[in-house]
Amino acid sequence: MKKIQEKEIFLFLVVLGGTAKKANVELHDVRWVIGSKIEDTYEVFRKDWFGTLKGLHIDSYKKINYVDGYKINLKNVNNKKLKSQKLLNKNSTKKYLWFVNIGGYIQSSMQEKHEFGLVVASTKLEAKNIAKSKWLIDCKKKHEDDIAFLKTLIHCDDCQLIKNIGGWEIELTPENNLEQDNNYPDWYGYKRIDNV
Numbered sequence: 001m002k003k004i005q006e007k008e009i010f011l012f013l014v015v016l017g018g019t020a021k022k023a024n025v026e027l028h029d030v031r032w033v034i035g036s037k038i039e040d041t042y043e044v045f046r047k048d049w050f051g052t053l054k055g056l057h058i059d060s061y062k063k064i065n066y067v068d069g070y071k072i073n074l075k076n077v078n079n080k081k082l083k084s085q086k087l088l089n090k091n092s093t094k095k096y097l098w099f100v101n102i103g104g105y106i107q108s109s110m111q112e113k114h115e116f117g118l119v120v121a122s123t124k125l126e127a128k129n130i131a132k133s134k135w136l137i138d139c140k141k142k143h144e145d146d147i148a149f150l151k152t153l154i155h156c157d158d159c160q161l162i163k164n165i166g167g168w169e170i171e172l173t174p175e176n177n178l179e180q181d182n183n184y185p186d187w188y189g190y191k192r193i194d195n196v
Contacts, residue, residue, distance in 0.1 A: 020051030060185035078167040098127035104139035
């Protein structure tokens, strides 16, 4: 990947699709990556893809400028040692960026339904709770007559802290005048990147 200057970089959340040996269906993964434009990230995806390179493609992506009222700033820390911080402290008030993937089931489908995205929270538990309050709303409506059942059917599959990506540190700046963000992609479709 070409060298990127701080003022022109962005955080992207990307859904990749492809295949792997012995898989019967297309597989998907969600990646977060830094680049000045989405095309700058293809090399990283090809290098890091766990499956078969042939047919690797982007299904959707979103350039992340802000989340939950916080502006996303990227700071080059290649020459700076990052201090280890205890992030799971229940009394923490510092905010972090989290990727959360929640899953749920509905009676009319054999597959587990997923919704994922980014949230700003102090702790992992808070991040999970924020995501559950925002996503898979249709699952809640389908099961609102049985709340105990609902709790077992909507769970958090993944909750990962995003703090540093390839020498770039994420800093959050609270901004009062930001529009409410949505979880919609900037682009969706089928973009092959296996031999670009």
